[in-house]
Amino acid sequence: MSTLPVSLADVRDAAARLAGVAHRTPVLRSRQLDELVGAEVHLKCENFQRIGAFKFRGAYNAVSRLSEAQLRKGIAAYSSGNHAQAVALAAREFGSTAVILVPEDTPQSKKDATAGYGAELVTYDRFTGDRVAIGNKLAADRGLALIPPYEHPHVIAGQGTAALELLDEVAELDTVLTPIGGGGLIAGSATAAKGISPGIRVVGVEPEAGDDTRRSLLAGERVRIPVPRTIADGQAAEIPGELTFSINRHLVDEVVLVSDDEIRAAMRFAFERLKIVLEPSGATPIAALLTGKLAGARRVGAILSGGNIAPERFATLL
Incomplete structure (x- = not known):
């Protein structure tokens, strides 16, 4: 192996x-x-x-390794819900900001919780849109550090x-x-x-x-x-x-x-x-x-x- x-x-x-x-x-x-x-x-x-x-574990570990310059610029993520909340909270813990791409049909409770941690939400149609492509472009356009949900x-x-x-x-x-x-x-x-x-x-x-x-x-x-x-x-x-x-x-x-x-x-x-x-x-x-x-x-x-x-x-x- x-x-x-x-x-x-x-x-x-x-x-x-x-x-x-x-x-x-x-x-x-x-x-x-x-x-x-x-x-x-x-x-x-x-x-x-x-x-x-469990998503908080991975999000916090990844955010904890960002540089001060990256934290100042902010963080981006895409998620069906739980990773969104995890990145939003981890960003808040480090004094940073988060922009999260979520499917339009994400349960409202998960959207509300993510926004409650201070994140900005951007939505897309999961059945027609490619979240990886949209998320990468969003991060690049805004100069944000992208933390994907598992990759x-x-x-x-x-x-x-x-x-x-x-x-x-x-x-x-x-x-x-x-x-x-x-x-x-x-x-x-x-x-x-x-x-x-x-x-x-x-x-x-x-x-x-x-x-x-x-x-x-x-x-x-x-x-x-x-x-x-x-x-x-x-x-x-x-x-x-x-x-x-x-x-x-x-x-x-x-x-x-x-x-x-x-x-x-x-x-x-x-x-x-x-x-x-x-x-x-x-x-x-x-x-x-x-x-x-x-x-x-x-x-x-x-x-x-x-x-x-x-x-x-x-x-x-x-």
């Missing part, structure tokens, strides 16, 4: 930068979930992270700190399970997990309508799919990131798929049994566990990526 663009040392360095800034999120257990799954399950609750999702080694390293904490708290996991959108969370998590325990199994979860990473891993190259139409808006990626895929093709062992109905059932289970609120993307690991898609796992660490969902949408989905 050639040297990968992010290492365990990078993840540990990110953890040092995040110490005392990011929350060390709780790991929850449920006897009922263990019984239903037939395994010991440890849930890393990133819905309790700052901005309500950045410092972002990936920051996301990996969630798995680093999980493995520090729970010894001898045989499986780490995470959602996959653009691939940053699982790339960072796999880097941390395999760096600490080379034999550990790393499994990703995608919505059935958005299985670009699964298809890409099977094909051995990045595969583009139509814009996914799924309730898991945080996982509506058309194609894996080039950087994230270069890591995941080496370190991810399997990708399983869940339907929107299975995601809804997982959200309901988390709410009724665990007393936690998860957005659809954040519930996909529980959906995979409840539907028996992790055969052979005995001691599982699952990263629940976020809980940013408006009460009205939560009620409608359930």
Whole structure:
């Protein structure tokens, strides 16, 4: 295997930068979930992270490395919601400003939260516009430092700190399970997990309508799919990131798929049994566990990526 663009040392360095800034999120257990799954399950609750999702980890790590001159000029990002909030808050923490490109159909609660951190929002149509091209032009035109949601080694390293904490708290996991959108969370998590325990199994979860990473891993190259139409808006990626895929093709062992109905059932289970609120993307690991898609796992660490969902949408989905 050639040297990968992010290492365990990078993840540990990110953890040092995040110490005392990011929350060390709780790991929850449920006897009922263990019984239903037939395994010991440890849930890393990133819905309790700052901005309500794991994305703060990577955004803060990347922003922390910008020069004073870059911070004065400001920061740009593009995002379906959680990375937008993360960059907006990280920029504020460093006394900088943020301009965020978001899809027009981003849930209003996520738009409001991002604006609440002081960011300027610019919208585009996700079904007709290329956010990477639009975001790059926006950053270039305004002289801003661009921090993409996953195609950045410092972002990936920051996301990996969630798995680093999980493995520090729970010894001898045989499986780490995470959602996959653009691939940053699982790339960072796999880097941390395999760096600490080379034999550990790393499994990703995608919505059935958005299985670009699964298809890409099977094909051995990045595969583009139509814009996914799924309730898991945080996982509506058309194609894996080039950087994230270069890591995941080496370190991810399997990708399983869940339907929107299975995601809804997982959200309901988390709410009724665990007393936690998860957005659809954040519930996909529980959906995979409840539907028996992790055969052979005995001691599982699952990263629940976020809980940013408006009460009205939560009620409608359930």
